[in-house]
Amino acid sequence: MTDHSLLDDLRGSGRAVGAFNAILLEHAEAIVAGAEEARLPVILQISQNAVRYHGSLAPFATACLSLASSASVPVVVHLDHAEDETLIDQAVALGIRSVMFDAATLPYAENVARTRDVVRRCHAAGCRVEAELGAIGGKDGAHAPGVRTDPAEATAFTAATGVDALAVAVGSVHAMSRRDASLDNALIERLRAAVAVPLVLHGSSGVSDEGLREAVRRGITKVNIGTLLNRVLTSRVRGVLTDDADLSDPRKYLAPGRDAVRAEVARMLRLLAGEPVP
Ligand code: G3H
Ligand code: ZN
DSSP, X not given: OOXXXXXXXXXXXXXXXXXXXXXXXXXXXXXXXXXXXXXXXXXXXXXHHHHHHHSSSHHHHHHHHHHHHTOSSOEEEEEEEEOOHHHHHHHHHHTOOEEEEOOTTSBHHHHHHHHHHHHHHHHHTTOEEXXXXXXXTBSSOTTSTTOOOOHHHHHHXXXXXXXXXXXXXXXXXXXXXXXXXXXXXXXHHHHHHHOXXXXXXXXGXXXXXXXXXXXXXXXXXXEEEOHHHHHXXXXXXXXXXXXXXXOOOHHHHHHHHHHHHHHHHHHHHHHHTTOOOO
């Protein structure tokens, strides 16, 4: 199953898919294991920042693609927040078939022109493209505080670029440590009615369970989650290391961290699918 059919099948269903950011192999293993536990599809994301951390895309992306191909549920490997077109070309060459081109901080006309070019090249290779629209006319990314996506501009942008999914600014902000963001649900509904492709919520770690449920009911189809998993992983690792100051084998603290992430991924996927969760 491609990202395209996964998101298109869910659009308008009142359900969404979780898209989780992986930095370490342990994240990727936990994301796939969590999806298998929930028996639900998942999107496994590698951001441009994670690529910068590793120094290159290929080693980690190859591992993620291998995990995806042997999973018992659909796992779509996605390149997240790519601002560099050459990184997108590398991803496509490696076999990644879902990318986000992030030109949201550019002026609108430049965002359209560069996104359209990325879409043309990606579609020729069978790769789907998500793009982002923030403040009217660009210049503010979609996840700066106070920024909102305009439905008319979103409609025009989608038609002009041919993107397959659109990240919108509706009140979430990246990397929040508290889950108290308040989303503009009326705007989500207006965007859902105006825009012909699935809508993506970024910065979802800052939104409560109930806030996410409501955003999905109103029309969000892909929910990007990064910080929340890092908080779960780090808190578990910190707990294990605090309990045993002599521990040195990383497997002894990373395995409990990975296990905690697996459980949270399964829980979030069920929540986004509209299933009851603890
Ligand atoms: O693209 C990734 C997401 O927007 C993650 O945001 O770390 O705030 O959950 P978050
Ligand atoms: Zn994001």
